[in-house]
Amino acid sequence: MQTPYSDAELLTLGLARAELPRHVAIIMDGNGRWARERGLPRIEGHRQGVRSVRAVIEESCRLGLEQLTLYCFSAENWKRPAAEIDFLMLLLEQYLIEERREIMEENIRFRVIGRRDPLPAQVLREMDENIRVSASNSGLTLCLAINYGSRTEIVDAARKLCSAAIEGRIKPEAIDETRLQSSLYTAGMPDPDLLIRTAGEMRISNFLLWQISYAELWVTEKFWPDFGPPEYRAALQEFSRRERRFGGVTTEHV
Numbered sequence: 001m002q003t004p005y006s007d008a009e010l011l012t013l014g015l016a017r018a019e020l021p022r023h024v025a026i027i028m029d030g031n032g033r034w035a036r037e038r039g040l041p042r043i044e045g046h047r048q049g050v051r052s053v054r055a056v057i058e059e060s061c062r063l064g065l066e067q068l069t070l071y072c073f074s075a076e077n078w079k080r081p082a083a084e085i086d087f088l089m090l091l092l093e094q095y096l097i098e099e100r101r102e103i104m105e106e107n108i109r110f111r112v113i114g115r116r117d118p119l120p121a122q123v124l125r126e127m128d129e130n131i132r133v134s135a136s137n138s139g140l141t142l143c144l145a146i147n148y149g150s151r152t153e154i155v156d157a158a159r160k161l162c163s164a165a166i167e168g169r170i171k172p173e174a175i176d177e178t179r180l181q182s183s184l185y186t187a188g189m190p191d192p193d194l195l196i197r198t199a200g201e202m203r204i205s206n207f208l209l210w211q212i213s214y215a216e217l218w219v220t221e222k223f224w225p226d227f228g229p230p231e232y233r234a235a236l237q238e239f240s241r242r243e244r245r246f247g248g249v250t251t252e253h254v
Helices: 007-012 031-037 042-063 075-079 082-098 100-105 121-133 150-166 177-181 229-241
Strands: 023-027 067-074 109-113 141-148 194-197 216-219
Touching: 031 042, 042 067, 042 082, 042 229, 067 075, 067 082, 075 082, 075 141, 082 100, 082 121, 100 121, 109 121, 141 150, 150 177, 194 229, 216 229
Parallel strands: 023 067, 023 194, 067 141, 109 141, 194 216
Antiparallel strands: none
């Protein structure tokens, strides 16, 4: 089990517990470019990317974060070559099996957001098992976005609310932001405080569009396979220096 950082250790890393985000979301980008720069097939970039996933999860546990959400596979990623998709699904299945012990040892609660329908049965089986065995864990919530698209999520929420209104369970005028948010895949989760994107792209890529309304954004040129604890801490240090006003103003800006 990873030993949590003490307050003194956090200070040596340039961090303070009170200034850490509750929820960090990451768009893990650049696996293919990392591999291409090294003359390797794209699948090697994905394989190396899993190591970064493990490192960031371990660091999140040591930091005592409440939630980490990772954008693993978007609804648009099905457009990739079939061989690459098959490898990604196999890699995901292996990861879910191999990490089960770590999830339990680290007291991690495992969750998934996204549409289940097109995912292979064996992936769904391992996914559901990780959710089941970790349901009562109380440490870091690890949420994987798999076959996820934010527009699709909002459409699904709207359909759910429309059905409820048609069936007379709610009145249309009762639909507000709170009710819509409670119909999203992320119902019950805190909104991300910090969104990290690797590989230098200045895009949100249809990820948590509703939930990141007031998140701080941090982009690094590093490809995901090169992203580790030092880069993660740099993002957290920058986050601690940001002034979050949530649409309001502070006295110095009045």
